[in-house]
Amino acid sequence: MKFKAVRVFEEEGRFIPRIIERSMEDLPAGDVVIRVAYSSLNYKDALSCTGNRGVTREYPHTPGIDASGVVVESTDSQIQVGEEVIVTGYDLGMNTDGGFGEYIRVPASWVVRKPEGISLKEAMIYGTAGFTAALSVYELVEVVKPEAGPVLVIGAAGGVGSHSVKFLVKLGYEVVGVVGSEAEREFVLSLGARDTISREEADDKSGKPMLKQLWAGVVDTVGGNPLSIGIRSTKYGGVVTTCGNVAGGGIPEMNVYPFILRGVRLIGIDSVKCPVGKRVDVWKRLSDSWKGENLDRGVLEVGIEEILEKVKKMLNSELVGRVLLKH
Ligand SMILES: NC(=O)c1ccc[n+]([C@@H]2O[C@H](COP(=O)([O-])OP(=O)(O)OC[C@H]3O[C@@H](n4cnc5c(N)ncnc54)[C@H](OP(=O)(O)O)[C@@H]3O)[C@@H](O)[C@H]2O)c1
Incomplete structure (x- = not known):
C-alpha cells in the first residue's frame, strides 16, 4: 500500500x-x-x-x-x-x-x-508544546499552591508558554507573562493572565545574587538571563521550571543563594524521554481537569x-x- x-x-x-x-x-x-x-x-x-x-x-x-x-x-x-x-x-x-x-x-x-x-485533533492541538507545558505545570503545582502568590511565565506568548498560562489560569493561579510586544501582551491577557511585563521590565542589571521576592513560581521556556532573573526573584520555597534555551543555554549571574537561603527549587523539564507513568498521568489531566x-x-x-x-x-x-x- x-x-x-x-x-x-x-x-x-x-x-x-x-x-x-x-x-x-x-x-x-x-x-x-x-x-x-x-x-x-x-x-x-x-x-x-x-x-x-x-x-x-x-x-x-x-x-x-x-x-x-x-x-x-x-x-x-x-x-x-x-x-x-x-x-x-x-x-x-x-x-x-x-x-x-x-x-x-x-x-x-x-x-x-x-x-x-480529548479527540485525536485536540491531542495534537496540545502536541509537544502543550505536553511540555503540562509537565512544567505538573511539577510546579505539586509544591506551589495558588494562594502563595503570582506565577511568572517567561516566553508566555510562545507554544509552551501560552499553554502554561492557560493551564495555570484554569487551576486558579494568578499569572504574569513576560512578552516581547504589544500584540503578544494582548494575546497573553486574552488567555487569562492577570498581567504581563515586557522583557525590559523583567530584566535586571544590578548583578545582585538575590532580587526582590516577587514570584511564588516561575515557568521558564527560554533559559539564559530571563531564567537567572526568574530564579533570583522567586519567593522563599518557590519552584522554577525550565525547558528551553531560546534566550541562551547558560544561566548568567547564577549563584547558590536563592537555593540555600530561600529554598528555591529548579526543576528541569524533558518531554522527550519522560517516563511512561508520568506521560499517562499528564495526558489524563489534559483530557479532563486541565x-x-x-x-x-x-x-x-x-x-x-x-x-x-x-x-x-x-x-x-x-x-x-x-x-x-x-x-
Ligand atoms: N524540554 C523539552 O522537552 C522541550 C519541549 C518543547 C520545547 N522545548 C523548548 O522550549 C522552548 C520554547 O518552545 P516553544 O515551542 O514555546 O517556542 P516558541 O513558540 O518559539 O516560543 C518561544 C517564546 O519565547 C519568547 N522569547 C524569545 N526570546 C526571549 C527572551 N530573551 N526573553 C523572553 N522571551 C523570549 C518568544 O518571543 P518572540 O516570538 O517575540 O521572539 C516566544 O514567545 C524552545 O527552546 C524549545 O526548544 C523544550
Missing part, C-alpha cells in the same frame, strides 16, 4: 523537502503501525525539514515529532488494532520517520492510549500540500498561532 509523506532529501549539500509516495515496507522496524490523523508543527520539525544535523543526522528523512492516530497493526499484546493513540518525543521525527507521513511504525513503549476526554474551552482558537489546520510553506514561515518568524497537519 502507498501513502503520502514529506521526505527531506540531501542533494549536493542542499536539503530539499518533497511530498512523495511511500510504501509500508519503507517504514522503520517497530511493534505498532499507526495511521496518523494529526501532527503538530514544532520548531524542531522546521529544523529537521531544512537539514539541521542537531535534530536529524541521517537523510532522507520524514519529520514530525508528534502524532495522534489509529493503530492499524500491532505485535504488542497491550496495544490493539483500532485503538486511538498518541506518540510524542522519543526519536519520532528526529531519526525515526515521523508524523509528516500518513503512517508511522514505532516501538510499543512510545505509544500512549488517548484518554477519552482542559480549557476553545482549545482550537488560534490553530490553523492544513493539509500535507501546505505544510512546507508553513515550515518556511516558521523559520522566518512569520507564523502566527499554531499549525496542525491533518492527514
Whole structure:
C-alpha cells in the first residue's frame, strides 16, 4: 500500500523537502503501525525539514515529532488494532520517520492510549508544546499552591508558554507573562493572565545574587538571563521550571543563594524521554481537569500540500498561532 509523506532529501549539500509516495515496507522496524490523523508543527520539525544535523543526522528523512492516530497493526499484546493513540518525543521525527507521513511504525513503549476526554485533533492541538507545558505545570503545582502568590511565565506568548498560562489560569493561579510586544501582551491577557511585563521590565542589571521576592513560581521556556532573573526573584520555597534555551543555554549571574537561603527549587523539564507513568498521568489531566474551552482558537489546520510553506514561515518568524497537519 502507498501513502503520502514529506521526505527531506540531501542533494549536493542542499536539503530539499518533497511530498512523495511511500510504501509500508519503507517504514522503520517497530511493534505498532499507526495511521496518523494529526501532527503538530514544532520548531524542531522546521529544523529537521531544512537539514539541521542537531535534530536529524541521517537523510532522507520524514519529520514530525508528534502524532495522534489509529493503530492499524500491532505485535504488542497491550496495544490493539483500532485503538486511538498518541506518540510524542522519543526519536519520532528526529531519526525515526515521523508524523509528516500518513503512517508511522514505532516501538510499543512510545505509544500512549488517548484518554477519552480529548479527540485525536485536540491531542495534537496540545502536541509537544502543550505536553511540555503540562509537565512544567505538573511539577510546579505539586509544591506551589495558588494562594502563595503570582506565577511568572517567561516566553508566555510562545507554544509552551501560552499553554502554561492557560493551564495555570484554569487551576486558579494568578499569572504574569513576560512578552516581547504589544500584540503578544494582548494575546497573553486574552488567555487569562492577570498581567504581563515586557522583557525590559523583567530584566535586571544590578548583578545582585538575590532580587526582590516577587514570584511564588516561575515557568521558564527560554533559559539564559530571563531564567537567572526568574530564579533570583522567586519567593522563599518557590519552584522554577525550565525547558528551553531560546534566550541562551547558560544561566548568567547564577549563584547558590536563592537555593540555600530561600529554598528555591529548579526543576528541569524533558518531554522527550519522560517516563511512561508520568506521560499517562499528564495526558489524563489534559483530557479532563486541565482542559480549557476553545482549545482550537488560534490553530490553523492544513493539509500535507501546505505544510512546507508553513515550515518556511516558521523559520522566518512569520507564523502566527499554531499549525496542525491533518492527514
Ligand atoms: N524540554 C523539552 O522537552 C522541550 C519541549 C518543547 C520545547 N522545548 C523548548 O522550549 C522552548 C520554547 O518552545 P516553544 O515551542 O514555546 O517556542 P516558541 O513558540 O518559539 O516560543 C518561544 C517564546 O519565547 C519568547 N522569547 C524569545 N526570546 C526571549 C527572551 N530573551 N526573553 C523572553 N522571551 C523570549 C518568544 O518571543 P518572540 O516570538 O517575540 O521572539 C516566544 O514567545 C524552545 O527552546 C524549545 O526548544 C523544550
